[in-house]
Amino acid sequence: MxxxxxxxxxxxxxxxxxxxxxxxxxxxxxxxxxxxxxxxxxxxxxxxxxxxxxxxxxxxxxxxxxxxxxxxxxxxxxxxxxxxxxxxxxxxxxxxxxxxxxxxxxxxxxxxxxxxxxxxxxxxxxxxxxxxxxxxxxxxxxxxxxxxxxxxxxxGGMLFYRKDLVSAPPTTWSEMMSDCSIAHEHHIGCYAGQFAQYEGLTVNAAEAINSAGGSIVADDGVTPTVDSPKAKAGLAALAAAFADGNIPRAALTFQEEQSRQAFQTGQALFMRNWPYVYSLMSAEGSEVAGKFGIAPLPGHDGIGNSSxxxxxxxxxxxxxxxxxxxxxxxxxxxxxxxxxxxxxxxxxxxxxxxxxxxxxxxxxxxxxxxxxxxxNAVPRPVSPYYPAITRAVQSNVYSLLQGTKDVDTAAHDISASIGAAQS
Incomplete structure (x- = not known):
């Protein structure tokens, strides 16, 4: 297009x-x-x-x-x-x-x-x-x-957490990462999001970037801004969580349902997901029914920005x-x-x-x-080039989380792809 x-x-x-x-x-x-x-x-x-x-x-x-x-x-x-x-x-x-x-x-x-x-x-x-x-x-x-x-x-995305294991929901990303020690003690994963290479990865990446004060493109919808220090800080936080195991490698295959299933079967301490999962996890037979709470997504300094x-x-x-x-x-x-x-x-x-x-x-x-x-939500890039933007984000962020690209390279390549889409 x-x-x-x-x-x-x-x-x-x-x-x-x-x-x-x-x-x-x-x-x-x-x-x-x-x-x-x-x-x-x-x-x-x-x-x-x-x-x-x-x-x-x-x-x-x-x-x-x-x-x-x-x-x-x-x-x-x-x-x-x-x-x-x-x-x-x-x-x-x-x-x-x-x-x-x-x-x-x-x-x-x-x-x-x-x-x-x-x-x-x-x-x-x-x-x-x-x-x-x-x-x-x-x-x-x-x-x-x-x-x-x-x-x-x-x-809007929300944070689902095990209230039987965590006394209060984390209000920042760093607090949540600190709470991952609780997950390790119980031999479960810490955080489940949507990190497979599809639209959900753009959603999760945009939330990390926006919650750190960055953006993918400027307000004009065409100028790349993903290579700014704040945007790269958001991506770096995701990459670090994968590198240290706070987000399990299995999450690279997670879409909404896979992350729900991991949390609902007691295999994750925290989960980012949409509100539709609430009734499913509250139903009879759910291993976390009555054991989970809901909070806004944690950001850099407080409430984060959902996509x-x-x-x-x-x-x-x-x-x-x-x-x-x-x-x-x-x-x-x-x-x-x-x-x-x-x-x-x-x-x-x-x-x-x-x-x-x-x-x-x-x-x-x-x-x-x-x-x-x-x-507190921020729309994904409001741009006539959105299909090209999301493809660039998915491809490069996935490589970043796999560990085959570093943050600077991933951000540069996203920016270059957005620019190329306009030529």
Whole structure:
């Protein structure tokens, strides 16, 4: 994937309309022209999202369709594989398919799709109400100072710890590493995260970098900053934990489920994971049921910075029913629907007020910690070159953790790969 460099630069500073100035990409020109078409269009729409493994879609569709008889929503389910979902959207956008009206996009896809002109800008008559939403989620739906999607679900990494073995959760990374002596005494691993060579490694690496005060790219989304002293300090902390055994070598194969299984079977003292694991580890038969606590991720000097997870809903710029699509975006972010996402699918809401609801706190005891995580979360690089960035991070950080590259080399190679992606 290559985005015209002038388009990316102009998008960042002055918005989509100016992106075509001096740009010979006719497809981008067509997309920009489409920003002004069908803004009043109403009628049936198709909502495209990944496979519904949590059962949130049937009540959602029923609730909308009951009150919108002339603007019925049809669900188009994709696979449950993120890369296949991404490719499906790319193919339909490239074909200027009017049938994909509202699409679910991972937070890391928003900038890429906006830069290529495929998302309807949510401004003017297409503007949506984001008041009451957690600011980090709105930032994750924005690019170049403009809003391109509506936050619909969020997520944040949290620290799960054995409260039967640790008197209090560590508040810094160094404190946690000191507590690893407890793990060694009990002949178990200390820390489990997601360190296999896949997207989860980018998430974990970004958390280490951001929590040390560094970043992978600058705010412009294109200038590499991963070779700064603070960014390298974050990477060095991960590498040191592998080198001294505080993170077991087996963790190089861990994705979310492998790390959960290690912790749930009593083989890890600490674990970084998403909140979905809470109910699984609390269920009957779990070896750690009633024995674990939850805390924010530890950082360099205090609470660390989780990578922001979650999904946004965006309007296909080629849709012919954009007014209906806009209303549907606000429906997805409504209090009622956000509550349903949490209660039915255990999906993190984007509305801050729900985290303080006593009934929900009783049902989901981790809510306040999760809110802290999301409020301190940092999106992975908001960049039109994100696919190239994450590939560079995964490849080089994996080599670093294996011990085949040192920190300086890994950071240099990530930076060089990001620069090459823009040429």
């Amino acid at each position: 290559r985005i015209p460099r002038i388009a990316a630069a102009l998008l960042t500073t002055v918005g989509l309309a100016a992106a075509v100035v001096g740009c010979a990409d006719n497809s981008l020109q067509v997309a920009v022209d489409s920003q002004h078409e069908y803004l009043d269009g109403r009628g049936p729409i198709t909502f495209v999202q990944g496979k519904d493994n949590s059962g949130v879609l049937p009540p959602l569709v029923a609730r909308w369709n009951t009150t919108h008889p002339g603007e019925q929503v049809t669900i188009k389910e994709q696979t449950d594989q993120a890369d296949q979902q991404h490719q499906d959207l790319v193919q339909h956008f490239q074909a200027r398919d009017t049938g994909y009206d509202v699409v679910t996009v991972d937070v890391v896809w928003t900038a890429e799709f906006a830069a290529r002109g495929w998302l309807q800008q949510l401004a003017g008559s297409m503007g949506v109400d984001t008041s009451g939403l957690i600011p980090a989620t709105v930032h994750g739906a924005s690019y170049g100072g403009q809003l391109w999607a509506m936050p619909t679900t969020s997520d 922001l997870g979650g999904h946004n809903a965006a309007i296909n710029v080629f849709s012919q029913h954009k007014a209906t699509a806009r209303d549907f975006l606000e429906f997805l972010a409504s209090d009622e629907q956000q509550r349903s996402f949490l209660e039915v699918g255990s999906l993190a809401p984007v509305r801050a007020s729900l985290y303080h609801d006593p009934a929900l706190q009783s049902e989901f005891p981790y809510l306040e910690t999760l809110l802290t995580s999301i409020q």
